[in-house]
Amino acid sequence: MQTQHIVRAYDSDLKYLASRIAAMGGHAERMVEQAVQALVTSDLGLAKKVVEDDAVLDEGQREVDEKAIVVIAKRQPMADDLREIIGAIRISGDLERVGDLGKNIAKRVVAVTETQQPLSLFRGLEALAELALTQLKEVLDTYASRSMDRISFVRDRDDQIDAMYTSLFRELLTYMMEDPRNITACTHLLFCAKNIERIGDHATNIAETVYYVVTGQQMPPERPKEDKSHKVMLEDLVDD
Template structure:
């Protein structure tokens, strides 16, 4: 059964409705915090702001705590309500999504740590143009994936899934450029390696955003598309809001 944004407001138990809505609300709050972590980590890097990088690093605990609280809420719903069909998919999708959001937070933390290392070295690093470009791309993917989850929008979710290949291509191209820079100037190796780790973290954030989008399609359509070809998904007519 496909679901829409109205599906979860049709229970006899108003309390159950509230519990399901609370799961979504708390997931969106966690998503907002993680989005800010990524944005702040990139800003700290590009602006050489050590204080902001330290703030991102310190806020990682808050992200972890939110995941634990949401997981506990999901466990209580599963135990007390024994949900079926679309309600069960919602709870499972939230559990999976919080795991990916926590990992995005971890990647933001890695970016912040490397930003601190670069700021402390006092050397400007090559590759910041590539970092800025890819960071904008993956931040858009995270934002769209969360919006798709909030709206049960499979069309937007499929757009995010398509974007992942483009990010992978941009990442590969950027890494090749950085290898060339290191060969031309061996003194830059240390700083460029830090930028490479940052690019790797951004590529992983794109992967997690792709996962979030796949959970939306699972939630709305009941289909697991993790190992499916994007072209085949278009043929199945998934580019609609259900």
């Protein structure tokens, strides 16, 4: 009876952590969506809102960390549950960073809207953001469902995000070369694109954490890339 009580209380601790992560995930997705929307529509009010919204994720991360430590100290969990709790700490860290990246995009809206930029650049950024957000949503669904069915798509989509980022990078450089008046705004757009590419990386980190939580194993490494470090291409300049 006592044991059952402990088990139930423990389950509710783990559920609490999972529900905080789910809420943080939804919040982070919304911030990134709105930051890109603010950028594309030159909506300074929306940009300001996104900047303010970031505090929620900072607070969420602190809560998850503190709760996790209390749960470990109180329940003395065994390996499986311990992985679950350590996983929550890691994922909340990634989501907090996604929020920072969204906030950083929002902060750049003013600088970008000072000059008119070609519509195609914004379309490119929107498409990149859509891909990164799909990645994030799917990874968070995987965390919620603990189903590994779709986990193999994660690396492929990360490669797509990197390829799309590289193409946008080239396009932005071209605009800068065409007219020096584009340089300042395009530089900020370059950082926005980079931020979105990084959001994809954080989604991939989360997928790796979920894999570890569920299986107890490290996710199989990426297919080894050909060693091109002496002839570095733009393609190689995404972080990893």
